[in-house]
Amino acid sequence: MKETDVKVLQEPTLSLADQFYLPQVLKGLGTTMKHMFKVVALGQDRVIQYPEERREDLPVGEGGILRQTYRGVHRLNRDEEGRVKCVACFMCATACPARCIHIEGAESPWADREKYPIKFDIDELRCIYCGMCEEACPVDAIELTSIYDIVGLTRQEMIFDKEKLLRIYDQTVKEEPM
Amino acid sequence: MRFSTRDQVKRLACRPDDPTIVGVSHSQDQVRTFSLLGGDGWIDEPIEPPGDVESEEMIVNMGPQHPSTHGVLRIELRTDGESVLQATPHLGYLHRCKEKIGENLPYYQFIGYTDRLDYLSAMNNNLAWSMAVEQLAGISVPRRAEFIRVIACELNRIASHLVSFGTYGLDMGAFTPFLYAFREREYILDLFEQMCGARLTLSYINIGGVTWDLPPGFEDKLIEFLDYFEPKIDEYNRLLTWNRIFVKRTAGLGVISKSLAIDYALSGPCIRASGVPLDLRRDRPYSVYPELEFDVIVGRGEAGQLGDCWDRYWVKMAEMKECCRIIRQCVRMMPSGLFRAKLPRNMKVPPGEIYVEAENPRGHLGFYIESAGGPIPQRVKIRGPSFVNLSILPELVRGVLIADIPAIIGSIDIVMGEVDR
Numbered sequence: 001m002k003e004t005d006v007k008v009l010q011e012p013t014l015s016l017a018d019q020f021y022l023p024q025v026l027k028g029l030g031t032t033m034k035h036m037f038k039v040v041a042l043g044q045d046r047v048i049q050y051p052e053e054r055r056e057d058l059p060v061g062e063g064g065i066l067r068q069t070y071r072g073v074h075r076l077n078r079d080e081e082g083r084v085k086c087v088a089c090f091m092c093a094t095a096c097p098a099r100c101i102h103i104e105g106a107e108s109p110w111a112d113r114e115k116y117p118i119k120f121d122i123d124e125l126r127c128i129y130c131g132m133c134e135e136a137c138p139v140d141a142i143e144l145t146s147i148y149d150i151v152g153l154t155r156q157e158m159i160f161d162k163e164k165l166l167r168i169y170d171q172t173v174k175e176e177p178m
Numbered sequence: 179m180r181f182s183t184r185d186q187v188k189r190l191a192c193r194p195d196d197p198t199i200v201g202v203s204h205s206q207d208q209v210r211t212f213s214l215l216g217g218d219g220w221i222d223e224p225i226e227p228p229g230d231v232e233s234e235e236m237i238v239n240m241g242p243q244h245p246s247t248h249g250v251l252r253i254e255l256r257t258d259g260e261s262v263l264q265a266t267p268h269l270g271y272l273h274r275c276k277e278k279i280g281e282n283l284p285y286y287q288f289i290g291y292t293d294r295l296d297y298l299s300a301m302n303n304n305l306a307w308s309m310a311v312e313q314l315a316g317i318s319v320p321r322r323a324e325f326i327r328v329i330a331c332e333l334n335r336i337a338s339h340l341v342s343f344g345t346y347g348l349d350m351g352a353f354t355p356f357l358y359a360f361r362e363r364e365y366i367l368d369l370f371e372q373m374c375g376a377r378l379t380l381s382y383i384n385i386g387g388v389t390w391d392l393p394p395g396f397e398d399k400l401i402e403f404l405d406y407f408e409p410k411i412d413e414y415n416r417l418l419t420w421n422r423i424f425v426k427r428t429a430g431l432g433v434i435s436k437s438l439a440i441d442y443a444l445s446g447p448c449i450r451a452s453g454v455p456l457d458l459r460r461d462r463p464y465s466v467y468p469e470l471e472f473d474v475i476v477g478r479g480e481a482g483q484l485g486d487c488w489d490r491y492w493v494k495m496a497e498m499k500e501c502c503r504i505i506r507q508c509v510r511m512m513p514s515g516l517f518r519a520k521l522p523r524n525m526k527v528p529p530g531e532i533y534v535e536a537e538n539p540r541g542h543l544g545f546y547i548e549s550a551g552g553p554i555p556q557r558v559k560i561r562g563p564s565f566v567n568l569s570i571l572p573e574l575v576r577g578v579l580i581a582d583i584p585a586i587i588g589s590i591d592i593v594m595g596e597v598d599r
Contacts, residue, residue, distance in 0.1 A: 071375035097287035
């Protein structure tokens, strides 16, 4: 360090009130009390009492979820006849940065497409919920829903298979149409 | 490569049994190399105190569980009573081989991993990576996307500075500002959720633009938030910034002089607090920043000395107002149109190399990419601002009291996800 960089400063002298720090404490408490009044008396708080009150039930401006954009658990969409929409093109599995989608394709029994998935597993513990599978899908078969709380007792339980993903579609299709 | 005679040569994040890592020692004009495996001349020998003073030294490990080290940083302190003689930060608890992962994934897939670098400013990380790839591949970004990007980045800068302000108050013993800071941050996270569906790991800014367009009515919500937020900054200044107790605790502590800041290649609020007006948004403008009007906040040493902890804190507080100014201009100027350039799904990048830096909330985040052609980069190097800023810590804490260390670490404002990466 150069000599010119060194700057010696005199410590500012404190007044008697400053030396006790009490006025500063009271001033800070004043602001805190003002906020407390706003919360307790006027009800202007941002707290959601979670298990009783859930974000899905709140309007978007007040802490609710915007369902169309939320990136939660995946679902596999069905077409009009209730069949799985996926054509087993492996686009989502290729686009996945976490490599958590495992698909096994097979000859399709239906006339409108060549292939369909007989196995479609997503490891929800490996997934990073980036939404790239949804973006990559050419037939809008895979989508991210607004379900954010998934639990399981074993790791095996958290690998969602095709049936489970289709069930999530049935569960969420009312609130989130395709 | 030459190391100094003090020989602070050590592994950062390699396998402990890796025999290829070699230390170099320059003692008495004799260059000596030694493997870190053998016991030959390894460096952590205690330094003898000068003179014949009788004093007992103690090695104290601060962290990795210590709450004020902001994550998993371990600092090995050599103390004499209450004062610190030497501090050695130990890293690597959060090392996840990010650079190596980058060399094994296609360019667009690494976006999700940049979120987890400095997890408090995911948007800014995404932007830096996207800009690097775009410049390497020669992609031009639609104008609307540029404005959306700037809005997202500045919102994230506010959110990041709010965390910094809240936790700094917490380190100093003021609990309430922390709650207020997180309440305001909640509004921003809600806005992010409407933009892209995630709150922390955003992956929103993408190569060629942004992944989704803004939802309808988003601009009004943005202005509503700014109208709510801007008066709050003044309130926090009254509550914490000018509080006599807080000023006494931080002013004049951990002073970084101008030349020292430049020597250690600091960036972001750390160097601006020392009086160096270095801001890449203005000095090496990218995106639409040249069209926007904003001030670069520089520390003036109002409370104590230029470049002390209080100055570093103050720069962040004042920058939040500038962020609000930038967002307001962006909302006014934002055109309609495309939000993402049309790109082939399996994008090929021509061979070449590039180094791009962007101004993150914590400093310059740089990405060096070397491409040999094809969809996967050959080499990725990340220059993390927290990592570089942390390097000044041993210099700063020499001679201070142990109780002052949280104040100094908090003011440097590191995120361990980026230090270790």
